[in-house]
Amino acid sequence: MKKKTVLLATVAAVCGFILTLALVMRPWDRPAAGDGGGTIPPEAAVAGGGAPPEGESADAAPAAANEAEAPSFTSEQNRREVALFFQEADSEYLGAEQRKIFLTSSLADQAKQIVVELINGPQEPGLLPTLPPQTRLRGLYLDRSGTAYVDLSSEVADLHPGGTGEEIATIYSLVDSLTYNLPEIKRVRLLVNGEERETLKNHLDLRRYYRKDLSIVNLDRKGAP
Numbered sequence: 442m443k444k445k446t447v448l449l450a451t452v453a454a455v456c457g458f459i460l461t462l463a464l465v466m467r468p469w470d471r472p473a474a475g476d477g478g479g480t481i482p483p484e485a486a487v488a489g490g491g492a493p494p495e496g497e498s499a500d501a502a503p504a505a506a507n508e509a510e511a512p513s514f515t516s517e518q519n520r521r522e523v524a525l526f527f528q529e530a531d532s533e534y535l536g537a538e539q540r541k542i543f544l545t546s547s548l549a550d551q552a553k554q555i556v557v558e559l560i561n562g563p564q565e566p567g568l569l570p571t572l573p574p575q576t577r578l579r580g581l582y583l584d585r586s587g588t589a590y591v592d593l594s595s596e597v598a599d600l601h602p603g604g605t606g607e608e609i610a611t612i613y614s615l616v617d618s619l620t621y622n623l624p625e626i627k628r629v630r631l632l633v634n635g636e637e638r639e640t641l642k643n644h645l646d647l648r649r650y651y652r653k654d655l656s657i658v659n660l661d662r663k664g665a666p
Contacts, residue, residue, distance in 0.1 A: 519544050521551075523622040525558055526658055527568040528610040534659035535614060538565050548625055552589055553581045555618050571614035573600035579635065587627035588650065589619055595634050603642040612645055613657055620653035628652045 521544040526535040542554040556578050562570035577594040584590075601611065616629045628650040632638070638647045 523555060523558075524618070525555065525563075526571075526614050526617045526621075527559075527563040528571050528607075528614070529659060529662070530567050530569050532659065533606055533657075535571075535610060535617065535657055536568050536659050536662045538563050538568055540564075548623060549581055549583050552583070552619055552623055552626065553578060555622060556581060556591060556615065559614060559618055571610045572597060575600055583626070587625055589626045589629045590632055591615060591619075591629060592632040592635050598633055598638065598641055601642045603644070605644045608641045608645040609657065611641065612651055613654060616651045617653055617655060617658060621655070 520541045522539055522541055524537040525540050526537055529536040540558050542551060542558065545551060560572050560574065560576050560578065562572075562574060572593075573596050575594075575596040577596070578592070579594055580590075580592040582590040582592075597611075601607065612631065615631065619626050619629055629652075630650050631641075631647050633647070641647055
């Protein structure tokens with residue numbers, strides 16, 4: 442009988458302690474209903490795991506991580522020198538002008554930069570543009586055989602002055618600038634508005650592939666590589 446009384450007293454004491462603890466526990470110490478027991482939502486996690494630092498939003502943390510991983514194009518270490526071929530003002534040859542482009546890991550991206558710089562025209566005296574400045578690069582695609590498909594807007598033909606010499610300068614300005622600076626490119630095919638075109642301006646055939654031809658480049662020019 443005495444043992445039973447002692448056991449009942451012990452159970453009562455334990456129950457009283459648990460009840461007292463539940464009453465004094467503050468609401469903010471308890472996990473909120475439906476929060477998964479305090480687990481951090483996936484959208485609040487940053488790279489490497491864990492919650493964002495105090496005072497920063499969950500959205501800002503991943504952005505900062507991406508910025509740290511992105512290469513900087515402001516340094517000269519991330520640029521390379523290329524030779525662009527423009528029409529010489531006093532001859533029928535193409536003359537070279539040195540220009541710098543961003544050294545990206547994508548061969549197609551470097552090729553696009555070269556074409557855009559050609560459209561922008563020469564910066565040195567004695568050289569003439571080979572593409573109408575209104576021309577836009579619509580796309581540039583490379584296949585596994587080393588062929589570059591350069592898709593230009595219709596202005597390249599509509600605003601072209603015409604003439605055999607001028608068309609040769611336009612075609613080989615593109616072809617030689619791409620193949621000379623990017624040896625991975627073996628030949629070039631020119632498209633206009635994404636389509637094949639018989640000629641550029643009634644002279645040079647655009648249905649063929651063009652390969653590098655430095656015989657029309659004045660390599661003795663001061664700016665030549």
